[in-house]
Amino acid sequence: MVPAAGVGRRMQSDIPKQYLEIHGRTLMEHTLERLLDFTVLEKLIVVIGAEDEYYTDIELLRDSRILLVQGGSERYHSVLNGLKALSELADAEDWVMVHDVARPCIRHADLEWLVKQLSDHTVGGLLGIPVRDTMKRTSSVGEVTETVDRDALWHALTPQMFRMKLLYDALKKALDDEMPVTDEASAIEHSGFKPLMVEGHGDNIKVTRGADLALAALYIQQQAKLIETV
Ligand SMILES: Nc1ccn([C@@H]2O[C@H](COP(=O)(O)OP(=O)(O)OP(=O)(O)O)[C@@H](O)[C@H]2O)c(=O)n1
């Protein structure tokens, strides 16, 4: 499932960031191409914003494995809408992989590694990378109030992968409990389960602010060179 219903406020661009281009292709196309190439995925639910007037230009969205679903006001609303549609197609124990459209640099190897690490896991889990810097918390006026212990501290990335019913029930519970979760794993944790953290690569960035676009372009170019040398 690909949440792609955001408007990209932090990017401050004229169009939703998923339609900004890198090397002549939109972020959306880069991300979808990588997921469509991962043939383990049987179906792709792409969640599109209700006001989105750009998606009709994306030829790739006509792929027979893709089902378009309308998103909601927050990311977890969009994922819930996607799961509602998926619940009519998939079985309760089927795996669902949720990956941000804004993460176009996801490596095939990391997708394979996540599936390998989770296939026998009772809960599921997510890709992440360990924190490398010293982490600080600040007050509303920018003064440091705390140095956060970085031991066993991770950046949560996507994909995040859970069985369909477990994830659907967990997100519905988070909604019922008025707990606005920013990722799928938070909902799973709120339901009392322990997702497995699976180490991925740091180039799996989420394109969020202006500078991220150039960085993603660099990573995609570097990855292409790596593939050529293999
Ligand atoms: N209502 C929403 C909000 C976000 N997303 C998706 O969730 C992913 C991560 O969200 P984020 O990076 O925050 O994207 P935006 O919400 O577009 O960015 P911003 O918060 O800056 O507006 C993105 O692929 C985005 O398209 C979504 O499907 N539905």
Ligand SMILES: C[C@](O)(CO)[C@H](O)COP(=O)(O)O
């Ligand atoms: C799901 C996510 O990408 C994991 O880091 C992140 O929580 C998305 O947050 P956003 O504020 O919706 O970009």
